[in-house]
Amino acid sequence: MGVEALALHGLSIRLGGAQILHDVTLNVPAGSFTCLLGPSGCGKTTLLRSIAGFAPPASGDIRLGARSIADLPPEKRGTAMVFQSYALWPHMTVAGNLTYPLKLRGIVRAERDARAEALLDILGLSGFGARKVGSLSGGQRQRVALGRALIIDPPILLLDEPLSNLDAAIRRNLRGELRRLQQRLGITTIMVTHDQEEALAMADTIVLMRAGRVVQVAAPQDLYARPADLDAGRFLGVDNMLAGRPDDPVAAATLGFRSMDARIHATAPQDALVRHGTVLDCAYTGGGYHLQLQSGAEVISAVSGVPVTPGSQVCVAVPTASLMAFGADQMLLPNGSPPIAETVQ
């Protein structure tokens, strides 16, 4: 069918009397890997389901390539979705699940079997064709669900938290695998996740959502270094939000930074945000120590290479390059934030 771009224009969705999505506008370039990232309940699944045709829009348009698909029934849209529960059919074998979409398209038995065989090879499931889906592990089911979606050669692939039902170890492996597969096929992919690490590791573009709205659309590095507002920052692991002071290196109502960028110093360094405080707590975290400091009315999280006795007075400093400056309206300030290159880990 060929790879196609997806565009949402002012999409609003109401379910059971509640407005779930508010005026979502989004462009997903052909062949890109886009992650919908946001806390649980923010409407990610609903957005994906509306693209697949399972949540009728109250207003707005959905375009796949040149045509509008908003009024088509699900089976006419050609979107291939992998459901969070995988939704494999337990009364069919693995091969039966994989070839059912081909059967619907009137492809003859011999070719169906050949294509299932080839796909099982790609998925690392050779010889599993005759197995019942009930006998597969979580990771194997996930692959079968993915294969079943890919076998129709869809213009767009929709993944709803495809990795969240798996063990942490398998998840890390599959992340890379999924990303490589997507790049090899060059298929336009939208993946839903609530795991920022997953989104940062996999996506070309991250769409940050909150309460049914799109908050920010950015490349992973940009999103990580420049979250659009305070809430976005908190969601992306900016765990320190301090009130700005006149003598700070960057002028802002609120200064945000991650605890790993805040270090203990004997003397206050140049070109850095500096605060003094009393150590409340010092916990070993493997590579180093995680500190909690009381600084005036604020509590600061910081790291240290050596243990620090609780109760001692210390000086904590954050390089200006690692600071995020937010205005009184809680939005990120356009200037005074670090250039992207310096925050790449």
Next chain:
Amino acid sequence: MALATLARRGAANLLPAVMIGLCAFVVFGPLTNLFLWAFAEKWFFPARYPTEYGFDFWQRVFRPRAGAWTSLFNSVWIALATVGLSMALAVPAGYALARLMLPARAFIMLIFLLPQAFPSLPIFVNIAHMFYGLGLNGTYTGVVLVHSLPGLVYAVWIATAAFGAVDRTMEEAARNLGAGPMRTFRDITLPQAFPGLVAASIFVFLDSIDEFTGTFFVGTPDISTLPILMFNASMGGNYQIASITALILLVPSIGFMLVIERFLKADVLSRIGR
């Protein structure tokens, strides 16, 4: 010490054994009596057990003019037709109900159960009256309709549960990959609800085979089923004939269950409860 443990264990085992024995007596006691009667040639009052056994009455029952064969075939055909009619209505109704929002569904199902709450006799008398006007009295159609009344309640309730247990995302997955609504129903929903629908069929079949009151009011004297035959024999004081009919009544029931079981693999049957 060891002896005390053994005694305690013995007592612990004894209680369930006694309970099982009691249950067995309650279930099989009357059945044993039935068996004795079926093969009793002579059994008069003071005798505790039959004084003479034989197959004399069996021959009488199966004589062409006695009507046992006709009643047996009637019973089976009526039961099969009742299953067909009930399921034909229960499958779409059950699916629609299962996909309905909860308060409305609970309400409709309750309404549906309401006729069962009334004593059946006045209902059947009324139906007989109605059928008389429609010319359905004494016809197979009439009897099948009257059997489908309780049959439908079973069938719709069980079918609703069976369809309700089918994961909706599995249907959505099929729609997503290109199957229309009917195709999805046929290929995904129906196979998964199938064990439940089979269970519903078994219930409807057994209920119809056993049905007496409705047949009595709507069918007799033109249509005789095994329960009617048995009733007539009992009323005539002929316990041998009644018992033999009762035993024959077991045949289609057990036969139907065996056939169903043959067609169903064990793993499918085990999903009925789910």
